[in-house]
Amino acid sequence: MKKEAIKNTTVKVDNLFPNLIAIKNLNLSKLKIIGKKFNKTFESNIKTTLAGDTLFSVSSMNYLNIHLTDLLSHLLKLYCLNFVFKLENIWINKYVKKDYQGTHVHPSDYSFIIYYKIDTSHTVFNSPVKSLLESSRNKIFHRNFIPELKQGDIIMFPSYLEHWVRPNSNNITIAGNIKIIDMKGKND
Numbered sequence: 001m002k003k004e005a006i007k008n009t010t011v012k013v014d015n016l017f018p019n020l021i022a023i024k025n026l027n028l029s030k031l032k033i034i035g036k037k038f039n040k041t042f043e044s045n046i047k048t049t050l051a052g053d054t055l056f057s058v059s060s061m062n063y064l065n066i067h068l069t070d071l072l073s074h075l076l077k078l079y080c081l082n083f084v085f086k087l088e089n090i091w092i093n094k095y096v097k098k099d100y101q102g103t104h105v106h107p108s109d110y111s112f113i114i115y116y117k118i119d120t121s122h123t124v125f126n127s128p129v130k131s132l133l134e135s136s137r138n139k140i141f142h143r144n145f146i147p148e149l150k151q152g153d154i155i156m157f158p159s160y161l162e163h164w165v166r167p168n169s170n171n172i173t174i175a176g177n178i179k180i181i182d183m184k185g186k187n188d
Contacts, residue, residue, distance in 0.1 A: 018078075019128065021147070021157040022071040028116060028152050030063040031056060031174070038094060043102050047094040055090055055174070068178065071156040072110065081185025085110075090176035092116070098167040106159035108177035114154045117172040121149035126162040 035055035038047040049055060056064065068087065076083050088108055093101075103126065113123060125145045127133060133143050147155060157163075159177060 017128075019158060019161060020075050020078075021125075021155060021161075022074050023147065023149065023153055023155045024067065024071065025150075025152045026067055026114060026154050027063075030060060031114070031116070032060045033092065035092065038092070042104075044100050046099040046101065047096065048091050050089075050091040055092060067154065068112065068156070071112070071154070072178070072180075075110065075156060076180075076183065080183035083183045084181040086179045086181055088177040088179050090174065093173045093175060095122075095165070095168045095171040095173075098169055100167040101165040103162055103164045105162050106177050108159040109180045110156055110178040111159045112154055112156040112176050112178070114174040115149050115151055115171075116174050117170075118149070118151050119168075119171065121147055121153075122166040122168040122171065123147065123149070123155070124164050124166060125157070126164070128161065130162070 033055060034057055035049050038049055039051065040046065041048045041050050065087070068085070072083060072085060100122075115121060123146070125147070127141065127143050127145075129141075130143045132138075133141055149155060156178075
């Protein structure tokens with residue numbers, strides 16, 4: 001039996017439809033919470049400030065905006081050099097007695113979660129093609145992703161990424177949505 005030689009060819013691999021996330025640690029002492037009106041919301045009735053008052057002092061918002069800009073600059077560098085964004089809303093979630101959140105997406109471009117007081121991360125991200133993977137019984141690709149996050153971490157992700165929160169107690173997260181207003185530089 002004659003062996004065939006493999007030609008030395010270049011293989012090009014593309015990252016098709018990337019779902020980039022960004023994580024960094026914040027100094028929580030710089031985030032002074034002033035909003036205190038919590039109501040039960042979402043299907044799980046967790047206590048949240050979703051429809052509440054201003055959450056942070058001006059200096060805290062300045063600190064947060066600097067870090068949101070940094071995270072977005074890493075996520076958007078494939079697409080643009082300059083961008084303008086608007087923080088659409090921000091809220092606090094208090095998980096008390098095995099509270100949870102069901103599977104959901106956010107109505108924005110990017111969303112973030114700050115792990116303000118946690119024992120461990122309870123956030124789970126579902127693959128955008130999770131249903132297809134389950135129906136085909138595919139064992140190669142991951143159906144979900146559970147990031148290893150600690151207190152003080154912030155994670156930013158495309159708002160269309162379906163995610164949920166496993167039951168947990170005595171944890172506080174701060175979540176928000178960001179709309180990209182303008183992008184310039186890469187393809188202008």
